[in-house]
Amino acid sequence: MTELKSSSKGRILALFTRYYFLLRSSWPRIIEIAYWPTMQMVMWGFVSKHFAPSSPELTAGGVLISVVLIWDTLFRSHISYTLSFLEEMWSRNLGNLFVAPLRPWELMLGLACISLIRTLIGMIPAALLAIPFFGVSVFDMGLPLFAFFFNLVLTGWAMSQFVTAILIRYGLGAESLTWVLPFLIAPFSCIYYPLSTLPVWMQDVASFIPTTYVFEGMRALLIEGVWRQDLLLQALGLNVVYLGLGMWTFLFAFRVARTHGLLLQAGE
Amino acid sequence: MKPILQTHSLTKVFRGVSAVDDLAFSLEKASITALLGGNGAGKTTTLSMLLGLLRPTSGSIYLFGQDFIKNRFSVLNRMNFSSPYVDLPQRLTVWENLLVYAKLYGVVNPKKRVEEVAESFRIENLLNQRLRRLSSGQKTRVSLAKSFINKPEFLLLDEPTASLDPDTTSWIRELLRQYRDEQGATILFASHDMREVELLCDKALLMKEGRLVEEGTPKELLEKYNRDNLEDVFLQVNRKKKKDD
16 A cells, blocks of 8 residues: 555645645736735825825825735735635535545645735735835834734634635535625724724624724824734734634534535535 | 445435435455446435545444544545546646645655556646646546545545546456455445446445345346346346335
8 A cells, every 4th residue: 555644734735735736827816816905005005195185194104005905914815715715616626625534624724824825925015015106114013013914814714714614505606705704894894994983883893803903903003103902912812712613613514514415516 | 354344224314305224235355346226326425425525314334443424534544536526626737636635645755656646547648737628538537546546445436437438448447456456455336337337346236215225246136137237137126116115
């Protein structure tokens, strides 16, 4: 028999290799990853420039461009994770994956790794281009930038876990949820405005969303120059809870799919 | 010889309808067994349960002496499967696909193993082609190559020679036979090709309406039903009314 040395690390690396091959197989895909964040940055950069003389509070410290870039982190993180999973469904490959000794949590971790790489490929060029174009460098935030970035990546993964759970259970009919979900939380996340702008009932809902704390924290840092560690910790706490729930939901959906025989038909 | 696979009272019920009902059989090491039955007989459901893709409603599966339902991950790297109804990623090349699966199964020297299976299935010249550019027969060979990537001790094949020309079918049959003999592997395959079953199998399991209705070597079945070929046996069994009808 062929010598086998099966390990979780090896299987996650195998998945990573699979998504790397997929990515390099199509240069339009690579360009597309960086295209949207860059376009967002350019568009909002001009909006920011336009409002700068009349509404300095809106554009102080490059806050508008910075929040746009940081919000896109969440969107890219979520889309990259979910699209990689959808690739398996579109290619009717889930059956092959799940008869291999691949644990569902290893699949989740593999998807998260590739999501992180794709998010960085998308965000770094946009963030770098914002410096010569509009004189705004998100890197000036220093270490807090990584805290904001990390939290939004985690929120993106948590959302993806819920969406992929629904995809496993209901198939490609639920595909549109991939695009819809980030926009559902956007109004509550207070990306472009402070939390106090929202009506009270929306503020109550927003308090359960980690991104609210991230953007409040960013505004405090960029406008007032205050580093609100408490907000970051609240975001992190909520992210840990949602990631846990997301994992449980995915594993539950996987179990249901095994009971109902959905794994072989997942691409149909 | 001790069987490598044993099922007891294996049952799968979907919304009150039994797709597989009280299935009990065993497979010897180094044997080739065909799983036969008409459409809806329960073959795919059975294969899915044996692969761990479907959780049985009741019953047990013991594979390599281990409880497969409770702990499938301990044996999944010793088995593999191929089906025309499950694809490999179309945008990846044949080489990339095989390499990814070699790594997923933990093959120690994955590139060397890819070369070996490519040679066995005569797909060396296709290695740099994307899967979507291949004909259905070529895809079947790639899928079979993937199922051999970890040199499985237990191989499940769903219609392994579907869409292959007669010449390719013939050498694939020989390859399966050789693999069983050299590696001591056990092969279970679902097929509608009765000629193939006669030529290849040590044993055939005939399913009807989710139940195992016949079991034996092709020779035993031909003698029992006094027929010249398995197709006639299959037709007779399949058309026979249930006793309680």
